[in-house]
Amino acid sequence: MAGKVSTQKAATGRVRLLVATRKGAFILTSDPARRRWKTAGPMFLGHTVHHCVLDPRDRRTLLVAARTGHLGPTVFRSLDMGKSWKEAARPPAFPKAAEGQKGRVVDHVFWLTPGLASEPGAWYAGTSPQGLFRSEDGGANWAPVSGFNDHPLLATWTGGEQDGTPDGPKLHSVLIDPRDAGRLYVGMSSGGVFESRDKGKSWRPLNAGCLADFLPTPYPEYGQDPHCVRLHPLAPDILYQQNHCGIYRMARPDDRWVRVGANMPKQVGDIGFPMVLHPRNPDAVWVFPMDGGSVWPRTSPGGKPAVYGTRDAGKSWRRLATGLPARQAWLTVKRQAMSADLHDPVGLYFGTTNGEIWSSRNEGASWSCIARHLPQVYAVETA
Amino acid sequence: MKVLIPTPLRSYTGERHEVQAAGATLSAILADLDRRYPGIRFRMIDEQDAIRRHIRIFVNGNQVRALQVPLQAADEILIVQALSGG
Numbered sequence: 277m278a279g280k281v282s283t284q285k286a287a288t289g290r291v292r293l294l295v296a297t298r299k300g301a302f303i304l305t306s307d308p309a310r311r312r313w314k315t316a317g318p319m320f321l322g323h324t325v326h327h328c329v330l331d332p333r334d335r336r337t338l339l340v341a342a343r344t345g346h347l348g349p350t351v352f353r354s355l356d357m358g359k360s361w362k363e364a365a366r367p368p369a370f371p372k373a374a375e376g377q378k379g380r381v382v383d384h385v386f387w388l389t390p391g392l393a394s395e396p397g398a399w400y401a402g403t404s405p406q407g408l409f410r411s412e413d414g415g416a417n418w419a420p421v422s423g424f425n426d427h428p429l430l431a432t433w434t435g436g437e438q439d440g441t442p443d444g445p446k447l448h449s450v451l452i453d454p455r456d457a458g459r460l461y462v463g464m465s466s467g468g469v470f471e472s473r474d475k476g477k478s479w480r481p482l483n484a485g486c487l488a489d490f491l492p493t494p495y496p497e498y499g500q501d502p503h504c505v506r507l508h509p510l511a512p513d514i515l516y517q518q519n520h521c522g523i524y525r526m527a528r529p530d531d532r533w534v535r536v537g538a539n540m541p542k543q544v545g546d547i548g549f550p551m552v553l554h555p556r557n558p559d560a561v562w563v564f565p566m567d568g569g570s571v572w573p574r575t576s577p578g579g580k581p582a583v584y585g586t587r588d589a590g591k592s593w594r595r596l597a598t599g600l601p602a603r604q605a606w607l608t609v610k611r612q613a614m615s616a617d618l619h620d621p622v623g624l625y626f627g628t629t630n631g632e633i634w635s636s637r638n639e640g641a642s643w644s645c646i647a648r649h650l651p652q653v654y655a656v657e658t659a
Numbered sequence: 660m661k662v663l664i665p666t667p668l669r670s671y672t673g674e675r676h677e678v679q680a681a682g683a684t685l686s687a688i689l690a691d692l693d694r695r696y697p698g699i700r701f702r703m704i705d706e707q708d709a710i711r712r713h714i715r716i717f718v719n720g721n722q723v724r725a726l727q728v729p730l731q732a733a734d735e736i737l738i739v740q741a742l743s744g745g
Contacts, residue, residue: 346667346713346740347702363698369706379707 284510284556286620292659293625294328294338295633296612299651301325301340303358310623310637313646319358327612329388330659331414333396338659339415341385341401349384351401353415366417368401368409370425380425382407387612388415389450392457402447406434406464408476423477424462424470433481433498434467441465448611449505453512461505461515468500469517485533487521503549504611511558518551518563518611525590536590540565544577544584544595550614554622554639559589562596562616562640564609564626575606583624583640596640607632612655627653660688660732665740671699680736685716686726688736703738715739 293304293313300318307313323342331337336355343349351364373379382403391398401409401418408421424430434445449463458475461482468483481498488500501520508514513528523537523546537546547568554560562585567573576582582597601607607628614626624636631650636643662680664672672678680695682688686708693700703714708726710716716723717737718730730736 344667345745346665346711348705348711350698350702365697367698367701369701371706373707381705381707381709 286556287618291617291619291623292330293615293633294330294655294657294659295627295647295650295653296325296328296340296655296657297627297631297651297653298324301328301342301358302647302650304633304647310617310619310635313635315647315650316358319361320352324384325654326384326386327388327655327657329390329657331390331399333390333393337414339388339399341388343384349382349403351385351388351415351418362416364411364416364418366419368403368407368418368420370407370420380405380407383444386446387448387450389452392452392454395457398457400450400452400460402450402462404444404446405437405440406430406445406447406467408447408450408462410476421476423472423474424479427479433470434464435499439466439499449502449517451505451507451515453507454509455512461507463502463505463517465503465520466499466501468498469502469505469515470498482526482531483533484531485526485535486517486519486524487535489521504551506551506553506561508553508558510556514558516551516553516561518548520547520568522546523548523551523563523590534590536586537563539586539591540584540593541595544582545569548609549574549611550609550626552614552616552624555616555618556620557587560585560587560639561590562614562624564614566608573606574608576608579604579606581605581607583626583636583643585640596636597643598641599636599643600634610654612657613653615656615658617658623658625656625658627656629653660730660734660736662688662692662736663738665738667740668699668702668738671696671702682730684726684730685718685723685728685736688730689726713741715741 291306295302300321302317325342327341338354340352350367352361354361370380387402389400397414399411408424409418411418451461453459460472470479471482502517505517515526517524522535524533525536540546548566552562567577581600584593617623621639629652633647635646680688680691
């Protein structure tokens with residue numbers, strides 16, 4: 277299926293952006309032309325919101341992963357697009373450790389993934405530190421996926437607390453093969469990409485070909501730092517990842533990552549956090565490169581922000597910066613803070629750590645700022 | 660027993676800053692609080708039964724760090740949000 281463009285019908289009408297920030301959540305709603313936007317919120321003002329996701333199966337259940345500076349992590353649910361909320365009765369939490377043993381503690385829920393249409397009510401959550409949880413009832417009650425959380429090699433795969441992001445080690449990019457609800461992928465920073473073919477009972481590393489230049493062995497079996505992993509919903513054998521060490525593509529059954537970021541302009545490099553796929557063309561991908569040199573500034577290279585896009589599965593990349601600041605703009609875009617809608621042409625959106633939301637109605641050809649002065653943006657999802 | 664609730668937790672208590680709970684230990688008091696106000700305990704006590712990093716609990720003005728501390732009916736419990744702004 278690689279390389280084939282689906283004829284799936286494109287969406288029309290208004291677009292909603294679910295924006296999670298360090299100080300609450302917002303919903304931006306467009307007009308049908310996607311030219312004008314209104315910002316609603318904040319919801320959960322003062323809460324650290326890592327992810328806000330709409331259930332695509334019912335188009336009305338909204339889940340928010342939140343905590344505050346003082347209070348522990350939880351998940352809130354809304355059945356009316358954010359007008360009212362109810363907290364999960366049993367939020368994601370590790371089991372209580374046996375007497376005398378040190379148990380793990382969820383610091384925050386970082387990632388939310390709705391299950392397939394064949395599993396109504398199913399959701400997955402990824403946490404910091406790395407943990408995987410599943411809900412069977414629309415996010416009201418969460419249980420640990422013990423095949424992952426209690427795997428005897430988990431600590432070996434992930435290293436220690438010092439091996440995570442500055443905000444803690446994370447499990448992210450929970451992906452489900454749309455052909456098979458039992459086939460799961462997760463990304464871990466750090467730890468790498470892992471795959472399960474039995475609904476989370478067993479796991480194996482999936483990191484061949486992926487560099488880890490911060491480890492003694494440059495191509496280890498695990499220990500990599502995938503920043504964002506994507507699986508194409510219409511071509512589920514195609515995986516992409518924006519990694520700490522470049523942009524990669526995998527075309528299964530070949531279980532080896534190929535560094536397609538090597539084809540990026542050398543002065544820009546292929547380091548960044550987010551990665552977005554075209555909803556109908558598995559060869560079209562967008563990234564937001566950031567400076568990964570010296571002390572890893574993670575800002576737009578040279579202070580000149582740009583999205584880069586490919587339409588040939590990474591063989592060539594095109595700079596897409598029209599409308600973005602031309603200079604002295606040191607933008608950072610986090611791994612969950614870039615997304616695409618289902619329109620034709622596809623709309624692209626990204627949020628920055630300085631509180632701006634940028635939009636393109638034409639697959640990156642031109643950009644406009646549709647919100648500013650928001651808190652630090654953690655995630656942007658379309659709905 | 661009187662329990663004083665800090666602002667971050669008052670969404671659970673209907674915005675009341677003072678509530679009642681029963682129990683012979685702090686652990687029992689927190690369990691009773693959670694029965695009355697579901698979800699409140701996990702926001703201040705983690706899954707390993709440790710008081711979360713930015714929560715402080717005082718009994719009659721003295722900070723306690725263990726949930727098994729015994730309590731008397733006349734004791735007053737103060738739950739405080741420690742400094743964690745910015």
